[in-house]
Amino acid sequence: MKQFWKSMLRSPSGVIGLIILVLAIGVAVFGPMLFPNSPWRMVQRPFLPPFTLSTVPLGTDALGRDVFAGLIFGARVSLLVGLVSTLVALVVGVPIGAMAGYFGGKTDDALMRFTEFFQTIPSFALAIVLVAILQPSIYSIVASIAVVSWPPVARLVRGEVLSLRTREYVQAAVVTGQSNTWIILREILPNALSPVIVLASLMVATAILLESSLAFLGLGDPNLISWGYMVGAGRTVIRQAWWITVFPGVAILISVLGLNLIGEGLNDALNPRLSREGR
């Protein structure tokens, strides 16, 4: 573990990514406490440019709502959707991939055909359809993002398990008569975890982008402000008021960038051979 942090902190991209993520989480957790006002509240005159009033530092939108408050509350929704939907995707994808890889044969065939069924449909189109059918709400959005993002997890885990299954220590466990569940959970999965963690960090970034795209198209939860919603709502007035779209757009960019950097840092840290060779 110590080794992990050491190499993680040695990689500059990992450090930058971590800083960004910690900041974003801090804003999402503590920000709303500093801004007790709802971001939907109309507080100033509409279309107030940024940096003109200290109470609304980033200006106001078409209804006079504080863009800065929107960013802070939006961080909560964006991060929450990103983390929860990734978690759900892992919960679905890891067991399917592990079972397919471990048992092989017909089980593998069945599970992989099922996975491919989801992979053949363009994921964003599927997400739109699901949200439209289920009616936009935070639950339907998390569910549909999870539904479109678990197949890569399953495939990755299957690949890892396939290769680990032939290792001697796994063979030994089989020979000593341990149960399949025990072998998968205790012997194989812990060793297959590194690439999954890297993938998961990138999935959070993708999920944030997906949520933003859905909200941009008007398929966000109408009761929660999110960065994608802000960009979508400001898009039509971009010629009059650039700041309504630019600030949430930058927020999306930075947080997705941060998560990608973390992914890269994790990759270096969790793959000691690669990181040592690199230096």
Place this chain on the structure above:
Amino acid sequence: MLKRVLLGLVLACGLTAPALAQEPKTGGVINAVIQPEPPGLMLAMIQNGPTQMVSGNIFEGLLRYSPKLEPLPELAESWSVSEDAKTYTFKLRKGVTWHDGKPFTAADVLFSIEMLKQTHARARNNLAQVDKVEAPDDYTVVFTLKQPFGPFLGIFEVGSMPMVPKHLYEGTDWKTNAYNNAPVGTGPFMFKEWQKGSFIRLVKNPNYYEKGKPYIDEIYWQIIPDAAARSVAYETGKVDVLPGGSVENFDVPRLSKLKDTCVSGAGWEFFSPLAWLWLNNRQGPLADKRVRQAIMYAIDRDFAKDVIWNGLGKVATGPSASTIKYYTGDVPKYPYDPAKAKALLKEAGYKGEKIRLLPLAYGETWQRWGEAVKQNLMDVGMNIETIATDVAGGNQKIGDWDYDIAFTYLYQYGDPALGVGRNYVSSAIAKGQVFNNVEGYSNPEIDKLFADGAVATPDSKRKEIYEKAQKILVEDVPVAWMLELQFPTIMRCKVKNLITTGIGVNDGFKDAWLDK
């Protein structure tokens, strides 16, 4: 004994007065936006907004209406009402021909009425009080009513009762008649061609009965599906006229400031679209009158007008728009007063029960409005949840009464008997329909007032009845009235006299001319 009303001529003079200031010039082509593309142009069978806007120049009705909704002559040059208010006699204009050269006579009027009763739901409704229609000669039509019906002179506008050529439609299958695709009317413009998805072209009727009119040679109705592209088309000079609703509200101020651009909010007086929130009176907290009143106090309607509608329109005071007959502003007032709203909620014992809000899925403006109203209501302590939906889904929920609060707007057609009563009388409660009394308000006194008001005479009696009805309704708040909407028409200043009547662009090119 007939009492002759010769209002017609006087008003006709009044109408052309602005034109006298500057002599109209003849010639020129106008490009206007039509949004969305109409499903067809046969006005007797299709009554969508865009159909009316284009076909109002091809077809004509017996009457037009001034911005104050007084009847003006069109195909009828004068009219009279009998002493008992049950017989209406129309004298038709002589020398009117259809676009194919055949003369227009009383036989066409009789045929049109028979046809409209089958093809035009609102016309059928409007004609319900008519006992018989007769034509003693080629240029006289006499309507005999079952009982006096005050708003009767308000049902003859081209969109409500277009005149159809008998010689082309009689004995044919109306739905498949070839002239549906190339309509023939008596109007100032003739249908020329329709390139689907691109434009509809109308040309001047050289044999129009008003000498010298129309002044314009051709009208191109341009079809441009994207709102931003429509704004650009105006900026680049491709189109000269943007009728109300064809660009987003926030683009209106920007386009209005362009050089040589004139904006007019007039021309919707006859329709008077009024926006309100349906409040489901049947169940939950909203069944309590005090909660409904609290909603009226809680919503900042001036903000909605100034910010969301860019200052267009007017805060509504009650069930009638101020342009509608017998409107009175002398009703209980609901200024923006969150403190009072909170007090009323407390008095009603509201304890934060969840209330569902259904916005109208008609684009950006309505979405923003939904967000603002939600915030207003949350600010006074109401627990509002917005339900996301599309137009069809919203209609279904409203029709099934599966909502608490829902946005809408409706046309009022000039008279409380034609466009207001339908939303408040208990006989108009019918599940599955969207534009009747969907709030479920039921008050025997209101039922009686609207029943009496429709047939009362004289006018002063109707006024008394409807003013009383407005006071009761505003006190009870069956729905939360928001704004009298305005759909501004944006046009180049060189387009003159486009909007001269209460029907506006929907029959406006008759008088329009181009200043070169």
